[in-house]
Amino acid sequence: MTIDDGIAIPYPSPVPKPTSKPVNLVPDARSIPSIWLLIPLIVATMLVLGARSDDPLTGLMGLGIIFDQLWAPALWLLAAGGVGSGLAWLLKPRGEETAPELGILRTWALGVAGLLAIDLVLGVSGALASTNVIRVLTGLLAVAGLWSCRRIRPARLGIGLAASLPIGTLLLAAASAPGWLWGTEFGGFDALSYHLQLPREWWIAGAIIETPHNAYGYLPNGVEAAFFHVMTMIGDPAEAAIPCQLLVACVALLAAGATGDLAVAMLGRDETSKGRNLVRQLGFVALLATPWMIVVGSLAYDEAVVLLLGTTAFAMIIERHRGSLGDSADSSTASNLQFGAVLGILLGGAVLAKASSGLLVVVPASIAAALSIPRRCWFPIVLATAVAGILICIPWLLRNGIWTGNPVFPFASSILGSGDWSAEQMARFTTGHHGNGVLSGLQAIGSEFLFEDWLSPHGGDPRRLQWAWLPLIGLVALAVLVIRGKDRGKARVILWSILATIMAWALFSHAKARFLLPVAPLLAAPVAIVAARLLSEPPLIRRTVTAILVWMAAASPAIVYALERQGLPAIGVGSSALFDGGFEASAYEEAGVAGRTELLRNASPAFVLNHRLPNEARILLLGKSDPFRLDFGEATNGLPRISYQTVWTRGPFEEAIASGDPDATPEKRVASAIDDLKARGYTHLYIQLSMLDRWMRSGWLAEELHPRYIDAILQRQPIARRFGDQAVLIEL
Secondary structure, eight states: OEEETTEEEOOSSOOOOOOSOOOOOSOOTTHHHHHHHHHHHHHHHHHHHHTSSSOTTHHHHHHHHHHHHOHHHHHHHHHHHHHHHHHHHHHSOTTOTTOOOOOHHHHHHHHHHHHHHHHHHHHHHTGGGOHHHHHHHHHHHHHHHHHHGGGOOOOOOSGGGGGHHHHHHHHHHHTBOTTSSOGGGTTTHHIIIIITHHHHHHHHHTSOOOOTTOGGGGSOOHHHHHHHHHHHHHTOTTTTHHHHHHHHHHHHHHHHHHHHHHHHHTSOTTOOHHHHHHHHHHHHHHHHTSHHHHHHHHTTOSHHHHHHHHHHHHHHHHHTOHHHHGGGGSOOHHHHHHHHHHHHHHHHHHHHHOTTHIIIIIHHHHHHHHHHSOGGGHHHHHHHHHHHHHHHHHHHHHHHHHHHSOTTTTSSHHHHOOTTOOHHHHHHHHHHHSOOOHHHHHHHIIIIIISGGGGOTTOSSOOOOSSTTHHHHHHHHHHHHHHHOSOHHHHHHHHHHHHHHHHHHHHHSOOOGGGGGGGHHHHHHHHHHHHHHHHHSSOHHHHHHHHHHHHHHHHHHHHHHHTSGGGOGGGGBTOGGGTSSHHHHHHHHHOOHHHHHHHHHTOOHHHIIIIISOTTOOEEEESOOOGGGSOOOBOGGGOBSEEOOOTTSOOHHHHHHHTSOTTSOHHHHHHHHHHHHHHTTOOEEEEEHHHHHHHHHHTOOOGGGOHHHHHHHHHHSOEEEEETTTEEEEEO
């Protein structure tokens, strides 16, 4: 084998064990200037984008936030590298000195999957809440991870410098307070609802516990466990929000590296080292130049982990394609078992990161493996993949089985049971997460993917060019490789994998645009190969035009970012107080009588709930399921100050309505429910009217929250405060 930029590329050998000295660990002197040029370009991007706010130095503020808060995510990633090194050593076939190594990037991906599972185990046991234990354990694993980085050698950058534009955009966006970016994600609603909120509740409880009020606590939660890990290292969930976003941003960069690895795996055996390096750089740029990647990579979401693990798995599968390795693909049983085990950990880790990966990553990867790997190798690979994949998912399966009786709850409920959910709850959950038939699915391919929402301008979601150029250009590039490529077999495998992913997404999921992101690396890799050939061949005018197009594509995330929030996207950098009511509280203390009156008239819900209600108040939220910015401190008798429930679950009010007399009028049922809430110690009811209306229009609204019950509350109870036509605060 040879090592190119830290990625091991097996040859069809056997390859004799090298007798020369180990690879020189000192970077090539020619690579150093290009690496140092990348850094000022990233900083310049942040400064330019940060100037689009009320403070032209916001970019510098974002840079300071990154330097101040990067230590925890960096330690987690180094710890993942240590776990990956240990797993690689354990899985290496014994007695085979020529067995291929994984390489740095794949080892890291293996470690990310492994550390997700470890965090879940530690979280359930309660050990993940111990700051001293976690800091020591993370430090030890990080040392091993740092040692594994000794083989990394920076490449000489050329067109790869274009990555500075999306990287600068990604980092500045990740330094923004959660709740501000992005419009297509409604300010990162899912992060505030469960990606950050669940680990916050676990941190308060001291362990990963069942959260019947939050349905998302039954998902695999591997990434959320990693956020729990980061929160414990920092010691405060609120202060850990941006470090969690930075962790995802770093994983997004690794996913871009994995895309370059996949592009190289698609090349023929006769490609030069220089050509491979160019393709790798272009693959890195192509993924990051997709605006969706910057969106999900700058929020505390789980897609970046899925892309890293899924893309690494695809690269390993494509690399073993029978058309390129010939008889060498028929390696020993031990090597096949190793390959299968690594593949199983990666794919199982993707499922731990996001449950939909079972459909959108595992299924297409299985198709790719069946088309690539000789049949006589199938049995040991399939066996090892299945065993390793199930083993790494054990923490989730056991936990859910104990909690609900269904290991994969809330999925497969008709076969394995629905826990304590009612049939009505399960029906709403199914409606919200399944497709609406073939016609609707095919329409989604055009409106959500190929041409985005521009085909349906009257849709309810905000319109942004988040897929931008990638779907159409990627399919064209893939068609070129299938028709004229040097290795058409690999391109066909990628094509079938893309088609399988798109059809599964359109027909069996709710077909929202970002859920199709696992296909992005499969499209970016062919683009990288075609662009590399255009940049390597005359005439000069074609090479110049291609380079310009690469830089233009790389600028697309920055353009999308600059258009966010009415052209002021950077206001969220270093502005957490704007979202938790802290800024208003400070202004209120400094204002006079007239100023305070004006502030109270225009007060935000966060200011009122966090700073204006007495400490002993207990507030039940109806329709507001993104409470990360609200104060979850204890009220009286050790009870939580804030209670909420997600759209699929029932809270105290719904339970009280459901247990009442079904023949009584809505007014009487509400009166009984209010009395029940008072008996439980609740003093206020916050009703997010706009969200309840959205749930009703989507078909997700619980019967107990029907407008007739909400109207009965408004007529019966005094309204303490109105927040326009969006929400009301009721005093019980």
